[in-house]
């Protein structure tokens with residue numbers, strides 16, 4: 001711990017590991033410090049008794065082998081192994097499932113309209129997209145898509161892309177960016193794949209590249225604060241275990257110092273005040289920046305859901321399942337069956353299912369509202385998958401605040417997100433899905449890690 005480094009990266013999520021590996025590969029002595037016992041952050045899988053490999057919540061990777069996650073891994077000389085791409089999206093509507101193709105065929109007169117929208121989006125320039133960053137998806141659809149059915153289809157896609165329930169609250173620019181990328185690279189409005197072995201299938205190759213490049217990964221260690229000398233970064237203080245034998249009654253914190261002239265905070269925006277002084281009267285960061293941080297730190301998304309282990313499948317196709325508004329909860333719904341993509345994540349013949357509903361963060365804070373919504377959600381699941389109760393081996397509900405970083409609402413995407421370079425202080429950088437970076441959640445995090453690494457290396461003349 002007394003070692004000196006060129007760069008300290010705080011946080012071993014996909015953004016921190018991507019930045020750390022790219023920086024270490026360029027020859028800078030780099031350490032990545034993570035408070036949890038395992039790297040991965042929100043991209044996490046764990047093994048459960050009986051042969052189940054479970055991700056935390058529902059996770060698929062937009063663009064799969066053409067994603068920012070895959071591109072970062074490739075630039076580090078690693079390949080992510082993909083199990084499968086989702087074949088189509090099935091949408092639950094008026095009591096039954098429809099594939100996207102069925103819905104489009106139902107509305108045959110809309111096909112030309114849908115194709116026109118795809119052509120328009122595929123041809124958009126960066127400037128076209130940026131000019132829609134502060135506009136809402138509902139308005140863009142009203143202007144560009146006359147048909148109500150087609151608007152509904154694009155609204156479902158918008159919900160999946162942004163994890164925001166209401167089209168009036170989704171940023172049109174972010175959706176157009178993701179759709180353009182998908183149309184150009186995969187000829188589809190939205191594509192998603194599942195990595196072999198679950199989400200650690202993305203993390204492990206990037207982590208390996210970091211270690212092979214000589215990087216040090218310190219797990220189970222919380223960074224307590226960033227240290228400065230004047231307005232220059234000097235390193236970080238990390239918390240060590242209390243020296244007291246009775247830590248819960250008599251706490252004696254001990255801190256160790258790790259030195260480096262560059263610190264990358266690859267932790268979400270809402271965790272920054274754990275490690276930085278953000279009091280506008282005493283902070284090194286300028287007041288305008290702190291004001292923006294205060295505005296954004298609660299602007300995130302929420303999910304509730306069930307992870308369900310089934311003795312036999314209730315649904316066995318490798319598709320993404322969705323609904324814009326469930327009958328009982330009144331919430332948007334998403335689900336898929338990871339074991340239909342990678343059979344190794346469930347014991348032979350059994351089935352693992354991930355489901356979630358997109359909620360407002362306030363609905364999670366209210367314990368009674370949360371319980372009410374979860375029981376209504378199970379009622380919806382029973383209606384969508386008749387007979388499911390008899391097949392459940394185990395299930396658990398979950399809730400999550402801050403799943404996708406900054407909520408991709410108008411004025412909170414693209415250049416509106418905080419830059420990866422901290423203003424007015426030397427050597428401080430940020431990376432992750434709450435800072436500059438585009439794409440669907442984990443891809444925006446990986447891209448932000450790459451943008452951050454480029455900035456750090458540029459300042460080192462690399």
Ligand SMILES: Cc1cc2nc3c(=O)[nH]c(=O)nc-3n(C[C@H](O)[C@H](O)[C@H](O)COP(=O)(O)OP(=O)(O)OC[C@H]3O[C@@H](n4cnc5c(N)ncnc54)[C@H](O)[C@@H]3O)c2cc1C
Nearest residue numbers: 011013014015035041042057059060223432433441442445
């Ligand atoms: C339930 C759920 C479902 C999701 N579904 C999808 C999906 O389908 N598709 C998709 O693209 N994305 C999805 N996401 C989002 C995706 O997981 C995130 O966008 C991405 O993992 C964020 O990566 P990150 O590196 O920016 O942050 P994180 O993964 O949060 O990494 C930050 C790391 O910093 C560590 N840390 C924080 N403070 C400290 C400290 N003081 N000292 C040391 N370490 C610290 C944390 O422990 C963490 O490991 C989902 C997320 C959740 C939670």
